[in-house]
Amino acid sequence: MARILGIDLGTTNSLIAYMDGKTPRVIAGKQGRAMVPSVVAMTDNGLIVGDPAKEHLVRNPERTIYSVKRFMGKSLADVSDELKYFPYKLHEQGGVIRIQVGEKTYSPPQISAMILKELKLRAEAHLGEDVRGVVITVPAYFNDSQRQATKDAGMIAGLDVLRIINEPTAASLAYGLQQKTQGTIAVYDLGGGTFDISILKLKQGIFEVLATNGNTHLGGDDFDRTIIDLLLHEIRAESGLDLSQYADQMQALRLEAERVKIRLSDDVKTQATIELPEGKGTFRREMTREQLEALVSDLIERTLSPCRLALKDAGLQPSQIDEVVLVGGSTRMPLVRQRVQDLFGKVPHCELNPDEVVALGAAVQADILSGGTQDMLLLDVTPLSLGIETMGGVMSPLIRRNTTIPTSAKEMFTTYVDGQTSVDIHILQGERELAKDNRSLARFQLKVPPLPAGVPRVEVQFLIDANGILNVTAKDVRTNQTQSIEVKPSHGLTDDEVERMIGESFKFAAEDLKARQLIEARTEAEAIRKATEKALGLGGHLIGPEETRAIRASLESLTAASAGEDHRAVRARIADVEKTTHHLAEVLMDTSLKEALQNKKLEELP
Amino acid sequence: MEQKPTVLPKRTELHMARSMCWHCQSEVTGEYFCEQCVKVQPLSKELDYFTCLGLPRLLNIDLEALEAKFYTLSRSFHPDFYHNKTDSEQAISLGNSALLNIAYRTLKDPIQRAEYLLKLEAGSAKDIRTSPPADLFEEILALQEDLEEYRQAAPSQNQAALEPLKAKLASDREQLEQRQREMELRLADLFNAWDLLHAQAESAPVDDRLRKERETILKGLRELLSNRTYLRNIITDLVAVMA
Structure with missing residues (x-):
């Protein structure tokens, strides 16, 4: 059985984890950091993902994509009010957002796939084996389109997505594994872009979700924006500059706002510093925790009503919750912890790193699927009611929210007109009465034999699988024949598009490799340059001026090559420097050997 | 499963849809798994929720026992445990889990339980009232x-x-x-x-x-x-x- 890994594909950061015996572990990169910033930079040399891409946010804002999770499974209209915060251009095609970078456009699943690939490479380097099977986490309140988009991203990245699981329930698995808890727990998960609350019952290794609720557009990004808006306003008042007109400065401002927010979780005051364009100098402002809390108080308040709704759906009072668990980087804010504590009347748990706990839980679920862990079972629910549009534009629910999955519902369809050969079916998700107020998931045409009205009887089964994803099948009751249905997703990629994107991703892979090689060559060039400078400082007097000049010259051409885009040129210059410094290295080696020997002799003297 | 006698003749007879293992064709005597080849067996679509959860058709139910049975059957049927099995077994696991989850949800709630029993025993769905009683x-x-x-x-x-x-x-x-x-x-x-x-x-x-x-x-x-x-x-x- 091939190993299955767990992936937390986050708004701000992503992680990959595996099961090491009975312990889930996150995989760190070369720099020792487990978190890969969910940032993708499209440079002239191809793709860069993660920490190095983050540097491009300011340098190259129109070509550097971040927070793409906010666009997964969404239409442009869904995100219209936050477009002004993003430096890259968005438009829509076939109900799906497309991100414009230079000449090319990318769907959100394609960008997510680039992040997934980076995680895949990292795991392969660490484990020394191919990685294919994965479990990917999504916010519990993600609808069908958003889940499907996540699954598409995995396929485009060349992964086999064996299960989509909910982030708060993944976290509960990690906690449950550690503490063998029994009882009722509430998982409060406030991440970079999404909020979830899940109420679970833990008993004899069964993790039964009783209710879930949330907001897939509320998180740390929104906290940052309150700071951004404040600083934008003050900078305009002070210097007359409208910083929002400068894409690069806006990114610098966004990153500073995020840092200020993070620092204020530990300190009660800090300073925001922004370099202004047009020679306007530097804007500095002291900010206190109290001021930040006043800015975000309403946002935090907005997480509490989903909590109350989830409790109501679970049929529980806050006092009946035994444990409260905090997940997601935004729960580091003291005010968030305080509000959660006030609501549930108990001190929340945060023993496990809130940034890593979801990935750890995904690794546990992966281990359950591969047959390793057998005593734990997660019974999750569908977060939103599923229904179809009926006469008069009304939503007729078939599966209620918070129903344990997998689950199914059947509906019989017939015709209204003699000889009618098809019935249009519109699938919806949501809690509202009218079809138009709910999320349109998909439409399809049911084929019926031409018969008098009311005679055809076609039974359609709506099945929500363990991933929370809808599958539709239809059967003609009279002939007992099943019919295949082509469901056209309202806000998702078609199968053909996903196929094409898988193909394209191989092309990107070649570009990825080029970019990666350049970064690695540049890093090595920098290390060699520093070492050579040091050697010259130590042993410059031991070699002739001619030789020193030759070394200097080779260093200069190395620097020039590094500024270029060809990794082979950089490699060639590195080899050059190594050759020219060969003698110097030998001289230094001899000297240090002599010194070492002399020291030894001295020490050995009585 | 042993068929509990129900009160009086029912309008809908329980069908035991399968008498043979889908896989090895031996006669199935086990409740949910073939005794010969140990493959999971599909729950009959006609199976009523009480039978599915091993309960007599009563209106007062021991909720603890119901939950325990639900958990045990979940461990038998849940797709998580069929990941390494054949496609047919995965499909059966999915169908059985869906039926089990619906059965548990219906019987757990006293009102839904009573409405369901009424449908089983009197053969029709609930009345929908449009004017006040x-x-x-x-x-x-x-x-x-x-x-x-x-x-x-x-x-x-x-x-x-x-x-x-x-x-x-x-x-x-x-x-x-x-x-x-x-x-x-x-x-x-x-x-x-x-x-x-x-x-x-x-x-x-x-x-x-x-x-x-x-x-x-x-x-x-x-x-x-x-x-x-x-x-x-x-x-x-x-x-x-x-x-």
Whole structure:
């Protein structure tokens, strides 16, 4: 059985984890950091993902994509009010957002796939084996389109997505594994872009979700924006500059706002510093925790009503919750912890790193699927009611929210007109009465034999699988024949598009490799340059001026090559420097050997 | 699974849809797994929820035992444990889990349980009431007048002037909720009566008296359930208007 890994594909950061015996572990990169910033930079040399891409946010804002999770499974209209915060251009095609970078456009699943690939490479380097099977986490309140988009991203990245699981329930698995808890727990998960609350019952290794609720557009990004808006306003008042007109400065401002927010979780005051364009100098402002809390108080308040709704759906009072668990980087804010504590009347748990706990839980679920862990079972629910549009534009629910999955519902369809050969079916998700107020998931045409009205009887089964994803099948009751249905997703990629994107991703892979090689060559060039400078400082007097000049010259051409885009040129210059410094290295080696020997002799003297 | 005798002849006979293992074709004697090849067996689509969860067709249920059975069967059927199995087994696991989850959800809730039993025993879905039941007629009429007055007054008048109307609606609500509690007590009586009848039918031959008793209980259940649903909808509307 091939190993299955767990992936937390986050708004701000992503992680990959595996099961090491009975312990889930996150995989760190070369720099020792487990978190890969969910940032993708499209440079002239191809793709860069993660920490190095983050540097491009300011340098190259129109070509550097971040927070793409906010666009997964969404239409442009869904995100219209936050477009002004993003430096890259968005438009829509076939109900799906497309991100414009230079000449090319990318769907959100394609960008997510680039992040997934980076995680895949990292795991392969660490484990020394191919990685294919994965479990990917999504916010519990993600609808069908958003889940499907996540699954598409995995396929485009060349992964086999064996299960989509909910982030708060993944976290509960990690906690449950550690503490063998029994009882009722509430998982409060406030991440970079999404909020979830899940109420679970833990008993004899069964993790039964009783209710879930949330907001897939509320998180740390929104906290940052309150700071951004404040600083934008003050900078305009002070210097007359409208910083929002400068894409690069806006990114610098966004990153500073995020840092200020993070620092204020530990300190009660800090300073925001922004370099202004047009020679306007530097804007500095002291900010206190109290001021930040006043800015975000309403946002935090907005997480509490989903909590109350989830409790109501679970049929529980806050006092009946035994444990409260905090997940997601935004729960580091003291005010968030305080509000959660006030609501549930108990001190929340945060023993496990809130940034890593979801990935750890995904690794546990992966281990359950591969047959390793057998005593734990997660019974999750569908977060939103599923229904179809009926006469008069009304939503007729078939599966209620918070129903344990997998689950199914059947509906019989017939015709209204003699000889009618098809019935249009519109699938919806949501809690509202009218079809138009709910999320349109998909439409399809049911084929019926031409018969008098009311005679055809076609039974359609709506099945929500363990991933929370809808599958539709239809059967003609009279002939007992099943019919295949082509469901056209309202806000998702078609199968053909996903196929094409898988193909394209191989092309990107070649570009990825080029970019990666350049970064690695540049890093090595920098290390060699520093070492050579040091050697010259130590042993410059031991070699002739001619030789020193030759070394200097080779260093200069190395620097020039590094500024270029060809990794082979950089490699060639590195080899050059190594050759020219060969003698110097030998001289230094001899000297240090002599010194070492002399020291030894001295020490050995009585 | 051993077939528990139910009260009196049922209109829908239970079908044991399978008699042979889908995989090794041996005769299946195990409950959920073939005794020969240990492959999971599909639950019959005709299987009723009580049988699915190994319960007699009673209205008072031991919820702890129900949950324990649900957990045990979840461990048998859940797709998580079929990941390494064949496509056919995965499909069976998915279908069985879906049926199990729906069965558990239905039986866990006393109202849904009673509505389901009514459907099984009397062969039809619940009545949907569109006019108030006779004994609630006057109260509902009074409420609707108060509500209409409130709807017209709410946008224009100031909060202070609305207070007496609000108080009136609150007292209407309290009264209706009291009626709902009364209905639920009567439902509990019918639950007991049904379970008692069930026990009698198991120990004695079924005669006309029992048959008549059965009809009376089922009729009472149907009426109470539809009245309760009607009342609940009225209360939900009332709460929505006042919020």
